[in-house]
Amino acid sequence: EPEVTQTPSHQVTQMGQEVILRCVPISNHLYFYWYRQILGQKVEFLVSFYNNEISEKSEIFDDQFSVERPDGSNFTLKIRSTKLEDSAMYFCASRATGPPYSNQPQHFGDGTRLSIL
């Protein structure tokens, strides 16, 4: 069964450094998402992406965050200047298209654990 893959599984970075988290969505999916989960807390939506632009973003997704689909297979999340509070699990998800209101489910990767020192 096709799956969303994320690399690296664990990233350790010094505060203030830039970090790029990578995702390979399922190949025929066109909608992409990033979520994060701080240890012991809820999964939180960050951003959705379709047709090479951001569809929606949360308050968490400020100017320090950006997303990109640099080629036909990768989807990346960049944090420009990391803070201690960015330490979390970051999950990528993708979704197939379908008829209007068909609500195709999102499929999640197993995440990247980001640790800011």
Add this chain to the structure above:
Amino acid sequence: DAKTTQPNSMESNEEEPVHLPCNHSTISGTDYIHWYRQLPSQGPEYVIHGLTSNVNNRMASLAIAEDRKSSTLILHRATLRDAAVYYCILRDKAGTYKYIFGTGTRLKVLA
């Protein structure tokens, strides 16, 4: 905030059925009900979704109340591998597909 409410935790014996309830009294007519689960150290895993009719797949069944204000995820025979946090999720609002996760139900399966 999440538009669903679920019990914080439930326990089940192995090999027995489990019924995980979810209330969503403010559901709109076009909202699908999605269920995910999150095993330790993994991302959320899709389980099942439905609109009005009951749904079955290889993982579980979804029973949706006639007024759609509640639903129940049914695991027919719980195994130790089913121990996870189960989330019942509605689409946030019409026109958006982001998920708003609540705290979910932590299912403990006893051997």
